[in-house]
Amino acid sequence: MPSSRRTFLAGGAAASVGLAVAGGLPSLAQASPGRPQPPVKGGHVPFPPLVDDPDGILALPEGFSYTIVTRTGVTRLDRGQGTTPSDHDGMAVYDAGHGRYTLIQNHEIDPGAEFGVPHVKGTVYDAGAVDAGGCTVITTDRTGRNLGEFVALSGTISNCAGGPTPWRTWLTCEETEDRAGDAWEEDGRSGVYQKDHGYVFEVWADGSADPRPVKCLGRYSHEALAVDRDRTRIYLSEDADEPNGLFYRWTAPRGVKLGPGVLTRLAPDAGVLAAMQIIMDDGSVLPDVAYLTSAQLGRSFPVRWIEVPDRDARTTSVREQFADGQVTRGRKFEGVWGTDEGVYVVNSYAWDDGDLPADAAPHDGMVWFYNYKAQTIQLVTYFPHQKASEEGTPVRYTDLTFDSPDNVTVTPWGSLVLAEDGSGASHVLSAIPGGPTYAIARNQLNDSEFCGPTFTADGKVLFVNMQDPGLTLAITGPWEKYLG
Numbered sequence: 225m226p227s228s229r230r231t232f233l234a235g236g237a238a239a240s241v242g243l244a245v246a247g248g249l250p251s252l253a254q255a256s257p258g259r260p261q262p263p264v265k266g267g268h269v270p271f272p273p274l275v276d277d278p279d280g281i282l283a284l285p286e287g288f289s290y291t292i293v294t295r296t297g298v299t300r301l302d303r304g305q306g307t308t309p310s311d312h313d314g315m316a317v318y319d320a321g322h323g324r325y326t327l328i329q330n331h332e333i334d335p336g337a338e339f340g341v342p343h344v345k346g347t348v349y350d351a352g353a354v355d356a357g358g359c360t361v362i363t364t365d366r367t368g369r370n371l372g373e374f375v376a377l378s379g380t381i382s383n384c385a386g387g388p389t390p391w392r393t394w395l396t397c398e399e400t401e402d403r404a405g406d407a408w409e410e411d412g413r414s415g416v417y418q419k420d421h422g423y424v425f426e427v428w429a430d431g432s433a434d435p436r437p438v439k440c441l442g443r444y445s446h447e448a449l450a451v452d453r454d455r456t457r458i459y460l461s462e463d464a465d466e467p468n469g470l471f472y473r474w475t476a477p478r479g480v481k482l483g484p485g486v487l488t489r490l491a492p493d494a495g496v497l498a499a500m501q502i503i504m505d506d507g508s509v510l511p512d513v514a515y516l517t518s519a520q521l522g523r524s525f526p527v528r529w530i531e532v533p534d535r536d537a538r539t540t541s542v543r544e545q546f547a548d549g550q551v552t553r554g555r556k557f558e559g560v561w562g563t564d565e566g567v568y569v570v571n572s573y574a575w576d577d578g579d580l581p582a583d584a585a586p587h588d589g590m591v592w593f594y595n596y597k598a599q600t601i602q603l604v605t606y607f608p609h610q611k612a613s614e615e616g617t618p619v620r621y622t623d624l625t626f627d628s629p630d631n632v633t634v635t636p637w638g639s640l641v642l643a644e645d646g647s648g649a650s651h652v653l654s655a656i657p658g659g660p661t662y663a664i665a666r667n668q669l670n671d672s673e674f675c676g677p678t679f680t681a682d683g684k685v686l687f688v689n690m691q692d693p694g695l696t697l698a699i700t701g702p703w704e705k706y707l708g
Contacts, residue, residue: 268639271654271662271706274623281695283666288701291368293327293687296694297339301360302374309360310339312689312696314385314448314631315676316394318429320363324371325680326429327362327687328394329696330383332675336410339694341378348379349425349435352418353408357383359396359427368685368698376428377435381421384463385448385631385676387560390455391484394427395438397446399463401541422446422537424460426488434485439492441474442535444542448631450562452596455482459567459594461557462543465578468512468553470543471500471569473529492536498529499543502552502601513554513592514574514584516603522658524600554590555579559632559642566595568604572645573628575609588613588627591640593657604657605629605640616647616671623663626653631675636683637708643688645673652677652688654707664706665699683707 274283282290293299296310313330320326333340333356340355347358358378363371377383377396384399402421408414422444423437441449447463456476462469475496476482502510503526510516510525533545543553555574560567568591573579575586589607594600607626612619619625628646635641640655641664652665652674665688667674672692679686686699 268656268659269706270660271664274663274666277668280668282690282697282699283668284699285664285701288699290700291698293364293368293370293696293698294362294373294694299370299373301342302372305344305375306342307339308373308694309333309341309358310337310694311357311691312694313383313675313691314396315678315687315689315696316386316388317678317680317685317687318388318392319681320429323366325364325366325685325687327364327696328376328427328429329360329362329676329689330386330396331357331360332382332384332399332691333357334382334410335408335415336413338411341375343378344375347375347377347433347435349377349437350379350381350417350419350421352415353379353381353421354413354415357381357398359383359394361427361429361431362696364698366684367700368687374431376431376433377425379435380425384446385559386424386446387449387451387562388678389426389451389482391482392429393484394429395449395451395487396425396427397448397460398422398424399445399447401443401445401537424449424487426485434488436488438487438490439536440487440490440494440497442472442497442532442542443537445469447558448560450560450567451482452562452567453564456480458482459560459562459569461560461569463556463558464541464543465555467543467548468555468580469557470546470551470553471557472532473498473500497532497535499532499546499551500601501528501530501550502526503528509549510552511549512581512584513552513571513590514580514587516590517585517587518603518606518608521603521606524595524598524602527594527599527601558630561632561634563634565597566593568593568632568634568640570629570632570642572630573609573613575614585609588646589629591629591632591642591655591657605655605661613647618648622649623651623666626651626661626663629653629655630673631677633677633679635679635703635707636681637704639707641677641679641686643674643677645675650674652686662706669693679703
């Protein structure tokens, strides 16, 4: 399969690692994966500056390299299915043994696209959603060399993010609320949806297709999700506005433990879908996350959950079934990633008219951590608003000023990797909860967002997507030196 590789040679002496942590606090390597840690001094090695790519695709630190795994319209699908679809988005990676990895990848596409996901027999949910979204499965070797790709789900719409499961499948999310009977038109092509959309679907890495929606998780503009360690709850984000979206928790029926195929067999009203309420000191509900700022970094707030009246949104969108002040809203609830102790969730930004209440604080990104046991949430990373981001004006220090985090993943060492979808330069970021954020890659090709960052379990490869022109990239290098 076609691929290309670019290496950024290391220069100078390597920085020392394994430094003692001030104040006796645990280092990230010693901490439980994903647990937010207080800011540390000397407990990590900062990433070196990014080096421009002679090929003009991906700037990386010295000592790192990348391989292009797939490219929209260029790399070929197996079994004569066509070429790689466009708009790569959320993604999971699993070890496939024998020196190989398996990727399950979303394609965030509306119908009628030039490089939509082709309808392959047995994978189609809605025959009316032609050349639209879905998922492909990719196999690579340890360097990211493409060993094949095929369609696992088709006939869905705008598959944005989702989440991996402990049983090695992928739950893909439709970011839409389109209904059966709605018409679509694109570049002179048109059609009509035959089924409702806005659901979660389970996708299997071995290619066995089951294109049935998981209706018990609700019908709304799904973004991402995470399954808890006990396999009894799922946490889900909603990327929506007017009114702003919500953060949800679904609890399985008593006695049900999630596993392969369980979700698709449950009744549409199985379990309880509930929306988050952040509780203030006086017992009131915080109406929007934008009322909190960097002044509250690390502070824990109690969380309650209020049941969704009609999760299938038969007459009213789920988020509109709650009055203002009854739930905690947020502009662009985006990436979600779970750990043994809790789950991270991202709000990408809120600064434009209608993004946030008039008396709240504009921001360029917030990362939260919800603790399962304590049932509390805390702000662990905060990007203050910069005026330049409103016009897309380049900032003076491109690789030091960040905005609009979107997808998130937890590294094997407990720190975070964020993908930017903002103004100006787009980055892949390393973020230490409660501590600094570093640029670990920059898009030199265009201003497209990064999507779907995910580490292999052995920490050797970071896979990430560049949505336009549709590239999957495998980045290798001394990750443990900087993230361990």
